[in-house]
Every structure is written in structure tokens, then in C-alpha cells.
Amino acid sequence: MRRRIIIVTAVHGPSAHHLGDAYKSLCAQELPDGWEWHWLIQEDGQGEDVAPHVPDDERITFRQGRRGGPGVARTLALAHADGEYVKILDADDQLPPGALARDLAVLEGDPSIGWTTSRVLDLMPDGTMVGFDQDPEDGPIERGAVLEHWRAHSFRAQVHPATLCVRRDLLLALGGWMALPASEDTGLLLALDAVSRGYFTREVGLHYRKWEGQATGQAAHTNAEERDTRMAVVEARARALAYYRWQHPTTS
Numbered sequence: 001m002r003r004r005i006i007i008v009t010a011v012h013g014p015s016a017h018h019l020g021d022a023y024k025s026l027c028a029q030e031l032p033d034g035w036e037w038h039w040l041i042q043e044d045g046q047g048e049d050v051a052p053h054v055p056d057d058e059r060i061t062f063r064q065g066r067r068g069g070p071g072v073a074r075t076l077a078l079a080h081a082d083g084e085y086v087k088i089l090d091a092d093d094q095l096p097p098g099a100l101a102r103d104l105a106v107l108e109g110d111p112s113i114g115w116t117t118s119r120v121l122d123l124m125p126d127g128t129m130v131g132f133d134q135d136p137e138d139g140p141i142e143r144g145a146v147l148e149h150w151r152a153h154s155f156r157a158q159v160h161p162a163t164l165c166v167r168r169d170l171l172l173a174l175g176g177w178m179a180l181p182a183s184e185d186t187g188l189l190l191a192l193d194a195v196s197r198g199y200f201t202r203e204v205g206l207h208y209r210k211w212e213g214q215a216t217g218q219a220a221h222t223n224a225e226e227r228d229t230r231m232a233v234v235e236a237r238a239r240a241l242a243y244y245r246w247q248h249p250t251t252s
Contacts, residue, residue: 004083005031005100006168007039010073011091013049018092018209023055025094025207031101041091042077044070071177071184078168078176087165088185094123094207103165106199113140114196114248115166117159117189118205125211134158138202143247146193147238150186155231159198161185163206170196170248178237180230187234194241196248 007026011019019041026039039060043050045067054062065076070090078086085107089095103116121129136158150157162185170192178187192198 002034002036004036004038005104005165006081006083006086007037007089008074008077008081008086009039009041009089009091010044010070010077011041011050012044012067012070013047015091016050016053019050019053020055021094022089022091023057023060025096026089028097029095029100030098032104035104037087037100038083039089040077040080042073044068044073069181069184071180071187075176078172081168084168085165086168086171088162090162090208092209092211093162094209096204096207098203099205100165102201102203102205106201107165107167110140110199111249112197113199114170115164115192116199116201117141117161117165118163118201119203120160120163120206120208121204123207123209129207132160135202136200138200141193141198141200143195143197144193144242146198147190147235147242150190151235155186155227157186157189159189159200160206160208161189162208164189164192166192167248173248178234180233181226183227183230183234187230187237190234190238191241194238195246 026037029037031037037059041054041060041062043064046064054060061080065073087100087103099118106113106116119135121131124130146157146159174191177184180187
């Protein structure tokens with residue numbers, strides 16, 4: 001029986017036209033022998049704009065649901081996650097060749113690692129790529145290190161939550177993504193950091209598209225009052241998890 005890595009994508013009407021590029025990047029992935037991917041595309045809403053852009057492929061499951069934001073859509077998709085690992089892929093982003101194989105190599109090779117992240121290149125509207133000049137060293141990330149860096153650098157983590165690949169059971173134990181209007185993926189990253197060692201790969205693992213329609217570019221996303229509220233609850237959750245000392249992997 002083949003093993004599966006699950007790709008989870010939340011999508012809404014304005015970003016649906018990018019699904020074709022995301023699909024091409026998935027098809028270009030070469031997985032280890034015995035592995036396959038299953039792409040769960042969950043629409044945030046129940047409109048008619050997304051379905052025409054969903055590729056016709058038996059490895060893809062497309063569903064719709066009540067609108068609640070990308071975190072809610074991704075969490076709903078977990079009901080159909082029939083594999084050991086869950087990889088996040090936003091509808092407007094792309095995976096460079098080898099990204100999935102590198103994630104699997106880390107998680108299969110070290111059971112103490114609960115999640116992986118990787119280097120990101122911003123894909124600009126003119127097609128150029130822009131990197132981040134403060135990437136950490138390649139290798140394990142000890143518990144609590146992301147929270148410490150995030151708190152000391154104006155709520156900016158040293159690794160990107162859009163590159164996460166996570167053990168499915170660990171993701172479910174944490175309840176999926178946070179119920180926030182934004183920063184729900186940062187909330188998940190810091191929760192994972194509180195309970196498990198992670199890993200950072202310096203090879204590029206994501207092309208993060210920059211375009212005028214993306215949610216993080218909207219005015220509401222940078223509203224200072226709401227941002228402070230989101231950051232407060234994200235930090236409080238991470239510190240509470242650390243305080244109660246539940247961790248992955250569990251010990252008898």
C-alpha cells in the first residue's frame with residue numbers, strides 16, 4: 001500500500017485562478033518510492049468561482065464549506081487527511097522541485113521532529129524572486145526558539161508558516177489552525193514550537209506569490225489594534241502549551 005503526504009489548500013474566488021500554477025508545481029514533485037500526494041482543496045465559501053479552476057485529477061479532492069477564513073477552511077479539510085503528514089500550500093503559491101521529498105526525508109528520519117519549514121523566495125509580480133536575508137541555519141529548531149525570536153523581532157518569526165509540513169496527528173492534537181481572522185498560520189507555528197522540535201531546510205521550499213489580491217496585502221491585515229489582539233492571543237496560547245508541558249513525542 002502506498003503512503004500519502006497530504007497537501008492542504010484553502011482557496012476563495014479571487015485566488016482560484018492561481019490553482020493551475022500550484023498544480024503544476026505539485027506535478028513536478030518527485031517523491032520517494034512508495035509515496036504519493038493527495039491534494040485537499042477546500043473552498044472558503046460555497047460560490048461558483050473556484051470549481052472551474054480545480055484541475056481534473058483523481059489525486060485531488062475539492063470541497064466547499066461555510067465561510068470562516070483560511071484557517072477554518074484548512075481545518076475542515078483535515079477531515080479527509082488520509083496520510084501521515086500534512087503539507088500546507090496556499091492557493092497562490094508554488095512548490096519548487098524537491099520540496100516534498102526534503103520534508104519527508106526529515107520527518108521520516110527523526111521521530112523527535114514534529115514539523116519542518118524551509119527557505120522562501122517571494123515571487124514578485126514581474127516574475128523576479130526575492131529572498132529573506134535572516135534565514136536560520138539548516139537543521140533542528142529546539143522547542144521555544146521560534147517564540148523567543150518572534151517576540152524579540154516585532155512578531156516576525158525566523159521561519160515562514162506557509163512552508164510547514166506537519167505530522168498529521170500532532171496537527172490534530174493542536175486543533176488545526178487558530179480561529180483568527182488572520183495570523184492563524186503563525187498561531188499554529190508557535191503552538192507547534194511550544195510542544196515539539198522543528199526543522200529548517202535552507203534549500204528553497206516555497207515560492208510565495210506577491211500580488212495585489214492576496215489577503216496579507218489588504219488594509220485590514222495591518223490594522224494595528226487588531227494585529228496587537230491577534231499577537232496577544234497567539235503568544236498566550238503558545239505560553240500556555242509550554243506551561244502545561246505536553247510535548248511531542250510523548251514519553252511513557
